[in-house]
Amino acid sequence: MLAIVALSSMCLPLAKASAETESITAANSSINNAFGNVLAAQKAGGNVTQLLAQMNIAGSLLTQAISSYNAGNLANVTLEADNAHSIAEQVNSNAITLKNESEIASRNNLLIYLIFSISCSLILTAVLMLFWRHIKHSYVKKLPGLRPKGV
């Protein structure tokens, strides 16, 4: 019985440390994942300032968790890592939404600019062609009145 108690008391800190490690790993993984999607949202043209502010809160919690863990102080490690994990999950979801919205907005913008460029170019070409026809017409009308020099 004494041996079991001694063994369990020896194993308990290890099991606890393992739980802390798992929490930190999960938080780290979700933060990495969330940041990957924040980058994708920014690349798609989204404004990620708000998301980065939230990521910094998660990063700060992860800082506390890892720094305490490295010092062997396991008291609040799981709580801080889990909080960082849940914030990162929320940011991840918002980042995916922002990325999708930004991609649609970028596509629409491109379409609008493309229509603008093509239609304006066509209108300009048509106006210039009309102007050219007008000049040419005036020139042809004046041709019969012109005589070669020296005749």
Place this chain on the structure above:
Amino acid sequence: MSRIQLSNYRIILITIGLIGVLLFASPTIVLLVKLPPGQEYSEIYLLGPDHDLSNLPFNIEPNVSYLLYLGVVNNLKSAGYYSCLTKFGNDSTLLPNQTLGSPSSLPSLYEYNVFLDDGATWETPFTFQIDTSNFANNTSQVSGININGIDYPVTLTSAWDSNKTGYYYSFFVELWLFNGTQGVSQYNDRFVSLILNMTQ
């Protein structure tokens, strides 16, 4: 209106047409053509208690708290996820290898995780304090360091350096950057360090 004047008109109209088409197409070209972003890099710096390079700690005593400012600047042309790993070693500890671009093998103590937008700067004050130090047989032994109020049990010894007359330790901060393509944090080949002389 002469024949030469008419051909001049044609050239002028074609030129106006081409310039106009180019102008009208420019908003679309800007969206489609991505110009090279320029040099992408990050910065890390360490400042003394007066927010400059003066009064950086060198001769340190046990149980005295030293204030420093740590900063990171993002010039990556996109958001960056940085980790600053603080490490403490003695005079024989290998610092990060700048030729190979590899970090120090020492375990990290306090660790910052920061997210910065392009062009943004992050700066934080931080304190460190050597908890206890023993001197015997021309050797100094440190048994703990406190960073930002957290005690880290480290056992390090430093032999008396007769050339530089002191017991030397090194405190440094490595900059790590998250690689979005590979999905992992990697050492960014940048660190800031302090050489510390332990005094009694």
